[in-house]
């Protein structure tokens with residue numbers, strides 16, 4: 193295993209890997225396209241490279257390099273990126289990538305992971321290293337509540353039901369899993385029983401778990417710290433449309449850029465809250481029962 | 483260019499201290515942002531905005547204005563401070579920097595902040611943008627000039643050199659690039675992260691007219707600009723040797739203050755130092 197970095201190793205903590213294994217952290221400066229292709233070369237020669245930086249630079253900034261040098265060539269490169277989404281905060285829109293899931297899930301052969309918290313991020317690292325092929329994994333800079341435990345089973349391609357329910361299903365990824373759980377509690381007070389699914393693998397999608405949710409609960413709300421254009425909402429919608437269509441609502445960034453502000457303020461302003469998930473749940477139930 | 487008098491220099495020195503105080507206050511108030519690279523570029527920005535650029539604060543989009551492009555967008559506190567002091571928007575607005583619903587975004591946004599000429603944040607795009615501006619000026623037979631400020635960390639970015647080639651291909655002599663050579667990028671010294679030297683020779687090899695100056699000396703900055711104006715058929719790169727965090731002793735040359743705001747105690751110390759500096763001018 194080797195790590196390649198781009199002048200952000202301290203802030204995203206891959207520097208710690210470099211302290212443990214000084215000759216296996218390769219610092220390439222502010223040159224992310226170069227970083228990805230160097231990683232591809234390392235992979236072609238048998239290494240397992242982790243390319244790690246901020247999500248905006250490890251996805252959009254390097255998109256075609258990833259497409260050609262990593263995915264098309266089907267190389268064993270793991271792109272692990274922090275600072276995804278609005279919760280980057282005061283740095284503003286240039287640094288808040290809300291489009292990376294859309295970009296990465298569009299690339300053939302790419303595995304796309306969005307862990308819900310710290311323990312699950314660690315499992316993503318292990319699972320990505322253990323599998324062959326390109327992986328993109330994105331997580332947030334902000335502190336997130338721990339909603340999984342190290343004992344929970346984890347497998348790439350498997351969505352996990354983290355709370356059972358029968359009236360509708362809330363499907364979240366990343367920091368929104370905690371908010372889905374919060375929303376499920378709010379809904380419980382109104383006697384609405386919500387199932388919650390942690391969709392930590394966005395691609396390949398766990399069609400069986402999603403199909404079961406559609407059939408058994410009859411309505412779906414998705415929640416993501418990402419644009420609703422081609423995000424997990426779109427992925428789930430197209431999955432259920434071709435199996436068992438049920439009403440769906442998508443909580444996420446509504447096709448706009450973010451701005452400077454504190455993480456929590458931004459989540460409120462852009463509607464990424466438990467309350468918005470509850471509203472969306474009401475909407476889904478209303479449409480279904482009409 | 484006008485005679486560079488003692489009074490002019492003293493006035494600019496005072497203005498630069500004012501901008502540095504704004505930078506410290508803005509980043510302290512936001513408890514984030516990038517003071518180090520704002521302070522290293524401060525004298526260059528002061529020289530441009532308060533003596534060189536033909537701009538009109540009452541008409542920020544005046545078509546014949548000179549263009550200032552900040553490629554290293556994270557250093558926008560110095561830009562916002564200069565624009566406010568130059569009258570593009572109220573000085574009080576500086577304290578909204580990085581706050582929700584502010585016109586002063588954490589990285590520059592074109593169209594939102596009066597006087598801001600380019601969006602930046604991802605490093606390495608500003609020189610290409612400047613090439614576009616300079617090409618347009620030539621097509622329209624306009625005399626306005628384009629000044630672009632880049633970081634030395636930005637010399638890592640491949641696109642910087644794509645722009646360098648394009649600018650010399652088209653002989654864009656209305657384009658002047660200032661390279662803020664403070665020797666530090668985000669997490670280390672440039673020569674440790676990605677060695678740049680010999681840097682002047684690189685720009686020369688790309689067919690630019692190259693000057694190396696002390697980026698905190700107004701006379702040298704003006705002399706470089708004059709030489710750039712006189713240079714025909716080639717763009718000019720000014721490698722400005724600077725000190726990251728310049729003006730506050732405990733911030734100078736410290737990697738930490740690339741992207742860290744001052745604490746409450748440090749704020750007081752920093753402002754006291756800057757005030758003493760102002761009094762001594």
Ligand SMILES: Cc1ncc(C[n+]2csc(CCOP(=O)(O)OP(=O)(O)O)c2C)c(N)n1
Pocket residue numbers: 198199200222223224249253516518519520522554556557603604605606632633634635636637662664666667668726740
């Ligand atoms: C493409 C890209 N990669 C990474 C970053 C994160 N980053 C922000 S500032 C910076 C270092 C900038 O160094 P330099 O250009 O020397 O700026 P200065 O020292 O003048 O502040 C980095 C790596 C970025 N903004 N853009």
Ligand SMILES: [Mg+2]
Pocket residue numbers: 519633634635662663664665666667
């Ligand atoms: Mg620098």
